[in-house]
Amino acid sequence: MNGDILKLPEAGTTVFTIDSASSPGVVIDRINRFVVSVNASGREVLCHLHDPGRLKELIYAGNEVLVRRSNGVKTSRSITAAKRDGMWILTDSRFHNRIVSTFLPSDCIPEFSVGKKRIDFACGRYLIEVKGSTLCEDGVALFPDAPSVRASEHMRTLRDHVESGNKSMSLILVFSPDALSFSPNTGTDPEFARELYLAKKSGVEIRVLKFEFDGNSIHYSGEIPSMIHEPEGC
Numbered sequence: 001m002n003g004d005i006l007k008l009p010e011a012g013t014t015v016f017t018i019d020s021a022s023s024p025g026v027v028i029d030r031i032n033r034f035v036v037s038v039n040a041s042g043r044e045v046l047c048h049l050h051d052p053g054r055l056k057e058l059i060y061a062g063n064e065v066l067v068r069r070s071n072g073v074k075t076s077r078s079i080t081a082a083k084r085d086g087m088w089i090l091t092d093s094r095f096h097n098r099i100v101s102t103f104l105p106s107d108c109i110p111e112f113s114v115g116k117k118r119i120d121f122a123c124g125r126y127l128i129e130v131k132g133s134t135l136c137e138d139g140v141a142l143f144p145d146a147p148s149v150r151a152s153e154h155m156r157t158l159r160d161h162v163e164s165g166n167k168s169m170s171l172i173l174v175f176s177p178d179a180l181s182f183s184p185n186t187g188t189d190p191e192f193a194r195e196l197y198l199a200k201k202s203g204v205e206i207r208v209l210k211f212e213f214d215g216n217s218i219h220y221s222g223e224i225p226s227m228i229h230e231p232e233g234c
Contacts, residue, residue: 005104005105005123005126005128005169006103006104006171006207007103007104008103008209008220008223009103009220010220011220011221011222012219012220012221013219013220014217014218014219014220015099015102015103015211015218015219015220016095016098016099016102016217016218017216017217017218018068018080018095018216018217018218020068020069020070021068021216022066022067022068022080022081022215022216023040023041023066023067023068024040024064024065024066024067025038025039025040025041025045025047025064025065025066025067026038026039026062026063026064026065027039027059027060027061027062027063027064027065027082028044028061029061030049030059030060031046033049033052034048034049034050035047035048035049035074035075036048036049036059036065036079038065038067038077038079040067040077045067045075045076045077046074046075046076046077047065047067047075047076047077047078047079048070048072048075048077048078048079049078049079049091050078050079050091050092050093050094051091051092051093051132051134052093052146052148053134053135053144053145053146054145054146055082055091055134055145056145057084057135058082058083058084058089058091058134059079059082059091063082063083064082064083065079065080065081065082065083065091066079066080066081066082066088066215067079067080068080078092079091079092080092081213081215084176085178087176087177087178087212088213088214088215089134089175089176089213090132090134090175090211090213090218091134093132095218096130096132096173097110097120097121097130099173099211099218100120100121100128100130100171100173101121104121104123104128105123107123108121108122108123108128109121109122109123112127114127114157114161115157117153117154117157119154119157119158125166125167126166126167126168126169127157127158127161127166127167127168127169128168128169128171129154129155129157129158129168129169129170129171130171130172130173131143131144131151131170131171131172131173132172132173132175133172133173133174133175133176133179133182134175134176135176135185136174136176136178136179139178139179139180139181140179140180140181140182140183140227141172141174141176141179141181141182141183141208141210141224142182142183142184142185142188143172143182143184143185143192144185144188144189144192145185145188146188146189147188147189147191147192148189148192149191151189151192151195152189152191152192152194152195154170155170155192155195155196155198155199155204156195156199158170158199158204159195159198159199159202159204162199162202162203162204163202163203167203167205168199168203168204168205169204169205169206169207170196170199170204170205170206170207171207171209172206172207172208172209172226173209173211174208174209174210174211174224175210175211175212175213176210177210177212177221179210179224180224181208181224181225181226181227182208182224182225182226182227183226183227183228184196184197184228186231190231193231194231196228197228197229197230197231200228206226206228207223208223208224208225208226209222209223209224210222210223210224
């Protein structure tokens, strides 16, 4: 396999449609990291938020969200997306790998174990790790929006794989339609910024793909550039 491992469609192509309908709601309170109280159809329901980030610009009291029915221990719905500046931002990271799988060869292995770590896809000599970005400031998509030891460990795993003579890719999915470029969120997680820079320097491919969500379907918007610079003290 070569650098064309990603078979990307034309911009504007619908790449994934969520098979369960979402309905509007309004955030009442974020109870904890993964549970949000939402006013849906005039009553309070507990919703699962499948994203480990802070999402402070998306999940706050009074903001609009889309929720769909799901079966959880404490929740009866899941949050699909939240509104920012009139745009729906996909917030359910369970869809990330399903989106990416549409761009990859059919024989790629999902959830591949590398030692004690798990990488999203193994495609021949390639390891591919997927990250999702929902935060955007002044046209720059950022990741992560909270410190992530796991994300840094993934970058080290990709780098080790390249340095052993193989190939790796860090694939970043941006769900902010207004993003023009991507940057690691150095102020929030300087360690990840350092590891991403070292990964790129070692030969790990960094690809950034942008998407739009219309409330039901996800559309590919094209590839955007990344700004990855050498951090201080690196």
